[in-house]
Amino acid sequence: MSKRFRPGNLGESRLISKIASTSEHERRRAIISVSDHLEPLSNAIAMKLIESELVETNNKRTLQEQIEYCLEKLARAEDFDIDYQIAPIRMLVPNPHIVSLYVTAFVIEHLVKHKDIIDVYGSDEEIYACVNRPVIDHLSR
Numbered sequence: 001m002s003k004r005f006r007p008g009n010l011g012e013s014r015l016i017s018k019i020a021s022t023s024e025h026e027r028r029r030a031i032i033s034v035s036d037h038l039e040p041l042s043n044a045i046a047m048k049l050i051e052s053e054l055v056e057t058n059n060k061r062t063l064q065e066q067i068e069y070c071l072e073k074l075a076r077a078e079d080f081d082i083d084y085q086i087a088p089i090r091m092l093v094p095n096p097h098i099v100s101l102y103v104t105a106f107v108i109e110h111l112v113k114h115k116d117i118i119d120v121y122g123s124d125e126e127i128y129a130c131v132n133r134p135v136i137d138h139l140s141r
Helices: 010-051 060-076 079-089 098-109 124-139
Strands: 055-057 117-120
Touching: 010 055, 010 060, 010 098, 010 124, 055 060, 060 098, 079 098, 098 124
Parallel strands: none
Antiparallel strands: 055 117
16 A cells, blocks of 8 residues: 655655755855855856857957846846746756856857857856856855
């Protein structure tokens, strides 16, 4: 005989609620901390994308400005707008960092169309990994 699932189990409900609230708190904290690290973070991401040869550009400064614009937009965005932006790639990696995911989506969807960007190379996973390194370095300080 199979075991019955009882959604009214108080222990399970508390545990699920705790996990969800911790995850949401971590997400909110990361988004808020972006505004404290705008310029160094955008510079680090732009340099990493160029060094990894994932983005080819005529003007490194324009790339940095576009990444900074993306981060400013993230810091001011509502949850719905963030979820909408990352929807196509939210399952890219198992436990994604929200800032890295948002910037990766920006690079894949919007940066490709910019006049100073020659081309964007690499897979979505490679771009995410490249963006994630400086994000983790700057936001964990």
